[in-house]
Amino acid sequence: MQTIVFFIFAFIAVAAAINMLVQKHPIHSALSLIVVMAMLSIFYVMLYAEFLAVVQVIVYAGAIMVLFVFVIMLLNPREESHRTRQNRFLLVAGVPLGLCLMAEIVILLRRAPLGENETGRQLVGTTEAVGRVLFTDYLLPFEFISVLILIAILGAVVLTKREL
Amino acid sequence: MSEFSSFLLGTTIKCIVVIAVLIGAVAYTTWLERKVVAHLQIRWGPSRVGWHGLLQPIADVLKLLLKEDMTPGQASKFLYVLAPLIAFVPAALSITVIPFGNVAHFGSQTVRFQITDLNVGILFIFAVTSVGVYGVALGGWASNNKYSLMGGLRSSAQMISYELSLGLSVVSVLLVTGTLSLGQIVDLQGGRWFGIIPKWNIFVFPLFISFFTYFVSAIAETNRLPFDLPEAENELVAGFHTEYSSMKFGMFFLTEYINMITVSAIATTLFFGGWHGPTFGPLWLRGILPLFWFVSKIVAFLLFYIWTRGTLPRFRYDQLMAFGWKFLVPLSLANVVLTSLVVAWRA
Structure with a gap:
């Protein structure tokens, strides 16, 4: 049951994250980012970290992203007419950095004590x-x-x- | 029936009942508002549809449903449709953690008059309502209308500013009660001092200051007079919902009134003892009376809302911001310090 729910929300989170990159209008990107934040908060709830979940929404969705949207609305930019120039630097630096981040996450996950008992985990958050x-x-x-x-x-x- | 499915069934029934009652309450809050404001201004108010205009809300809803639903040609379609929903859903969600009655026994059934008692209840309400800002801001932006945009901008600035003092005023309640769960906060307010004064939080020493800051910021959060700058009709036509018609406008309207009711319910829960009140009579009456006390306290707050609306003129925008940042925020900060000192001294 929990696994199914997790995968549904994980799918939404990844879809929203990709949508944030693909969208041409800044306000649509900002809104996709808010969806990602909301999904992260659901993951915290599933990890029994209610406090973190609620604070995630209050701070990120409720304060920081409101300011983002506020500024976008104030400047009222048009849709991007042309994509940012494909920079060679992005390719050279971006791909290795991305792989580094991936490796770090994998190492951290390996080290994480996953086998703890359920009640102990419920009391941490x-x-x-x-x-x-x-x-x-x-x-x-x-x-x-x-x-x-x-x-x-x-x-x-x-x-x-x-x-x- | 297994425990899980009975839980699912019970919660679904509770949700449906609460939403139905809430929407009915909104309808009659509009009636109450029109009637009371009319009498404050020595008019009659709605009096044609039904006895004392009691069927007027139903007529209004029918009118809203039957009206033509227009979308401005230059509007950003997707967001234009989404905005009323973003405003409405958080407003309806925040009612789920509020306890509106004691645990009651009907025959063999035990009913708890609360949809769910989260252990982060009050923070949950703040999280959910902080998302509601997007509805208003995006509604204003997506309409592609200068007045709407101004309304949306004003409203997001106002709501961010007053959320600060709203949150800070609740901190002192948390300091005194030591819990975030609304169910427990109400439970702690049972009983009396000296047999007369009820043990409500409002009578605990520095908490009347936080009630003051809470309620003033709450009026600003719900965009009501004298803080209704986002929809100031003599400057902005109707503010963020200028371009909205039919049921999309109805959603914004519904949201505003649901927010009023929620804010009053939170004020009742935090400061006025929630559903506590004298209970007597047979068992079923003891189950129902807390509901009655809870609703009467909310109605008292709503009447206060309407009274302010009928009495006070609107602030100027710079006055509103100055009042929020230079008066309410420092006051609530000082109140947090004062409450901490009192709590530390008592401990």
């Missing part, structure tokens, strides 16, 4: 578990990230509003 780990084991990286984000916010304010 709850809000309590995520919160506890963030504020104990990973407290320092967590605080570092918040400082980094704060710097980014300040940078955005400085860049857009030169005289306050």
Whole structure:
């Protein structure tokens, strides 16, 4: 049952990802990306990570992509009249990099402890578990990230509003 | 019957009943709004179709269904059709996690008046409603009309801005209750202090501030007066749905009212004790009374919505943004700090 559901949504995710690349109008591409995000969130639910699933939708679909769509609407660009020139650099650098990424994913999957028991997996993704780990084991990286984000916010304010 | 199939059957029945009741409620909310606003302005309001115009919503729906469905020639067809659906589906989805009654026993059957109690319930609502922005934004863009586009842009800017204070005001409730599940939040609000004051969250010390920030941002999120800039009719004709006609317009209309009801239901659940209220009488009455209390609290909120609409003029756009970013967001942030201090002091 779960496998069937997984493959249905995986198919939709891959189809939307390809559609994002093929579409000529930026707004259609952005919408396809939103579909991919939504599918990812469904995969998180299937992995018992409800918190991650919901945050995925809130942050990516609900905030970041809204800004993307907002900017596209504001600029109102037309459809691409001609495809981006086939750059030789893309071929030389893109294919090996893509293969590298693929290899990394395969290695990570090999190393991942897949044989764990079902109940143990169910307890990893709850809000309590995520919160506890963030504020104990990973407290320092967590605080570092918040400082980094704060710097980014300040940078955005400085860049857009030169005289306050 | 196996456990899974009985679960499937039960949930399907609940979903159908809830959606049917919701759409009926929307119809009569429009009637209530027209009637109350009319009386606020010393008019009669709908009075011809049925007793006190009670059949007016049905006539309106028939009119919407029978109207010609037009699509502007220059519109982006696919998105134009998709936009009302994107707006409607999240609005209808968010009602699924709200508990509208206690567990009731009818004979041997046990019924829980909630479609599903997710352990991330409140976050689920935020996730789902944040997708609803696309409906309005895309509707405005796909119509290929300047007024619609302006409406769509305004609305997405407004909804992103006020989502921030909306989320932050809920954080303090979470700090006090310590759970994200709406079912548990309601359960925690049962009982009374000193035998008189109900243990609702609104009476817990700093939470009335978060109720204030929540409700003001909620009015802005649902695009209602005095924050209805996306459809300001004297500037933008009708805003993002200018080009929509027939049932596609009906979908946007339905969405706005469903959102009003959802927002009131969340306010009831988070701050006003959900379905808690005095119960008495035989067993079946004890099962039904929580539903009655829940609905009456929602109706009170809806009346407040209509009252504001009949009373306040519309904000200017810069005032709206300044109010959101310079007043509501700092206030709700300060409130989070204050609530954390209170919680830490009590612990």
